[in-house]
Amino acid sequence: MQKTRLDTARIRAARRTIDPVFLDTPLYRCEALEPVLGCAVSLKLETANPVRSFKARGTEVVASRLAESGSRAVVCASAGNLGQALAWSGRGRGLDVTVVASRFATVAKLDRIRALGARLELVDGDHEVARERATVIARREGIRLVEDSLDIETCEGAGTIGLELADSAPSFDAVLVALGGGALATGVGHVLKALTPGVEMICVQPLGAPALTYSWLQRRVVNTDSADTIADGVAGRCPIPAVLDDLLQVADDAVLVREASIIAGMRTLLDHAGLVVEPSAALGVAAVLEDRDRFAGRHVATIVCGSNVDMGAYHRWVGAGHPPEGL
CATH class of the missing domain: 3.40.50.1100 (Rossmann fold)
Structure with missing residues (x-):
């Protein structure tokens, strides 16, 4: 290979x-x-x-490395599952998690992100619009942007x-x-x-x-x-x-x-x-x-x-x- x-x-x-x-x-x-x-x-x-998804396998690795480096905040864009996973992994490691999602995303996923303690910001438009907004937040606040698949x-x-x-x-x-x-x-x-x-x-x-x-x-x-x-x-x-x-x-x-x-x-x-x-x-x-x-x-x-x-x-x-x- x-x-x-x-x-x-x-x-x-x-x-x-x-x-x-x-x-x-x-x-x-x-x-x-x-x-x-x-x-x-x-x-x-x-x-x-x-x-209830595979996404936490990745966010566990992300959150662990962030905690080891002394980071205290992280942001991602998500259709729902990545946001839940990052909220779960971040909560256990003392990270402040912000998730940006489309306001048209599955309500059950959005509700669970909130229940896991993450700050949820909704945008008009689809996932690509959410990715753009998450990038802006990361730059403005100087925090780690988690990009699914790129990271x-x-x-x-x-x-x-x-x-x-x-x-x-x-x-x-x-x-x-x-x-x-x-x-x-x-x-x-x-x-x-x-x-x-x-x-x-x-x-x-x-x-x-x-x-x-x-x-x-x-x-x-x-x-x-x-x-x-x-x-x-x-x-x-x-x-x-x-x-x-x-x-x-x-x-x-x-x-x-x-x-x-x-x-x-x-x-x-x-x-x-x-x-x-x-x-x-x-x-x-x-x-x-x-x-x-x-x-x-x-x-x-x-x-x-x-x-x-x-x-x-x-x-x-x-x-x-x-x-x-x-x-």
């Missing part, structure tokens, strides 16, 4: 920094899904922790999931990873390519928010003017060049899935695995639903990356009439 910003030794070291409550999350073969998807499926549950700690913290998958990876043919800003995909992908290069690493992104997938396909940064998807956790428009460089070294494929498939994936995980997940966490299942022939007879693993979802919206989505088999 060519040189990337990530380092496997640092990822191993990150496990010693991360609170054990976020480590060694459940990984199991879910046989109930297999008749529906037509392949063997293992689920990696990154929802069984205090912030290597967020990628290498997520990479600890790859270490746990690699322990079982000889039984996997492919791993399906949600693609948003790229921290999860680059972190997990780096470890899998280093330790289990025979496993196919497939990134999955919504058709309504395709910027990083387009960038991967064209091998250059492609920005989009808008993002239109229920999968708010991966709805970025402006990929980070350094993240794309890392992704190009570790991803074997990047695919786009329709909104109907995401909803069908959420419903499938509820009906056959008993899991309530946010849309981003259903992207892997959505990819299988859209291309059963590709995965037929194979053993795939997918990372269930978050379960912070507005329950009113969730019931509207999964309670709708079932789509025809095969979408």
Whole structure:
């Protein structure tokens, strides 16, 4: 594998920094899904922790290093999950945490950020507008700006999931990873390519928010003017060049899935695995639903990356009439 910003030794070291409550999350073969998807499926549950997403693996590393350096304040932009994770990690280390988010973000995520003690600033516009505002705050107040996926700690913290998958990876043919800003995909992908290069690493992104997938396909940064998807956790428009460089070294494929498939994936995980997940966490299942022939007879693993979802919206989505088999 060519040189990337990530380092496997640092990822191993990150496990010693991360609170054990976020480590060694459940990984199991879910046989109930297999008749529906037509392949063997293992689920990696990154929802069984205090912030119900994988993001705290990265914020634990960030907050630990900030506390060691004597920093007392930090700011980030977030669609919701990073903000919750940074609030949780910062609270335990005496950091003042500010989170900037769109006022249109999922209410349940915003409420939880406040409950964890962070200061929440809302902006009109989407996540990219929130990123701009967080940058202004960091410069004005002279504090650390945590940028998901750009800050290597967020990628290498997520990479600890790859270490746990690699322990079982000889039984996997492919791993399906949600693609948003790229921290999860680059972190997990780096470890899998280093330790289990025979496993196919497939990134999955919504058709309504395709910027990083387009960038991967064209091998250059492609920005989009808008993002239109229920999968708010991966709805970025402006990929980070350094993240794309890392992704190009570790991803074997990047695919786009329709909104109907995401909803069908959420419903499938509820009906056959008993899991309530946010849309981003259903992207892997959505990819299988859209291309059963590709995965037929194979053993795939997918990372269930978050379960912070507005329950009113969730019931509207999964309670709708079932789509025809095969979408």
